[in-house]
Amino acid sequence: MxxxxxxxxxxxxxxxxxxxYIVTKWRKGVDIRQVDPTxxxxxxxxxxxxxxxxxxxxxxxxxxxxxxxVAIAQAxxxxxxxxxxxxxxxxxxxxxxxxxGFRGGQGVDTIIGVFLVLAPKAMxxxxxxxxxALLLTRHIFTMTCIAAPFLALFVWxxxxxxxxxYFSLFIIAFVLFRSRRxxxxxxxKPKKSGEKQKFKPAQQRTERPxxxx
Numbered sequence: 001m002x003x004x005x006x007x008x009x010x011x012x013x014x015x016x017x018x019x020x021y022i023v024t025k026w027r028k029g030v031d032i033r034q035v036d037p038t039x040x041x042x043x044x045x046x047x048x049x050x051x052x053x054x055x056x057x058x059x060x061x062x063x064x065x066x067x068x069x070v071a072i073a074q075a076x077x078x079x080x081x082x083x084x085x086x087x088x089x090x091x092x093x094x095x096x097x098x099x100x101g102f103r104g105g106q107g108v109d110t111i112i113g114v115f116l117v118l119a120p121k122a123m124x125x126x127x128x129x130x131x132x133a134l135l136l137t138r139h140i141f142t143m144t145c146i147a148a149p150f151l152a153l154f155v156w157x158x159x160x161x162x163x164x165x166y167f168s169l170f171i172i173a174f175v176l177f178r179s180r181r182x183x184x185x186x187x188x189k190p191k192k193s194g195e196k197q198k199f200k201p202a203q204q205r206t207e208r209p210x211x212x213x
Contacts (some may be wrong), residue, residue: 015093
């Protein structure tokens with residue numbers, strides 16, 4: 001039991017390492033949550049606001065801490081439920097880091113790291129779906145929404161119905177819960193974009209001079 005609790009604490013501490021916050025502070029001297037419109041602390045925000053290499057560095061760090069949390073728990077030799085709890089603790093740590101006011105990111109990259117250790121084949125296939133979705137949509141949040149159900153599907157195909165499968169469903173639900181505001185904004189986005197186009201005929205129209213009688 002104590003080893004399981006220790007693995008959860010280690011997972012949370014690893015997950016709470018705010019890579020996106022630190023890299024943005026180092027490169028730009030600003031808080032990534034304040035300069036990115038999403039208010040998110042993650043690799044996507046750093047990619048948009050700082051640069052590609054910095055975004056890639058943050059992605060590697062966030063994936064690594066999720067993978068490390070699960071790998072350490074497995075190395076300790078604890079039961080599977082404790083290993084899953086350690087992985088979820090890393091995701092919680094990323095989402096609610098205590099060092100910067102409990103305002104973190106969505107945890108997608110950390111989830112990738114967790115499942116790269118728990119279900120490597122399933123996660124590899126999910127990454128393929130994510131890459132294709134990003135190529136077609138050019139939008140990270142849309143990519144996440146498209147690829148999320150495939151994680152559970154591939155876990156079922158490669159690992160069967162078991163703890164990891166139910167854990168994947170739980171994680172998908174957690175991501176949806178964390179993204180609920182962005183989902184509402186995403187649903188309303190087409191309407192807002194249409195409203196922006198109202199200015200073009202009305203403001204450019206000029207009155208014709210009246211003919212003299």
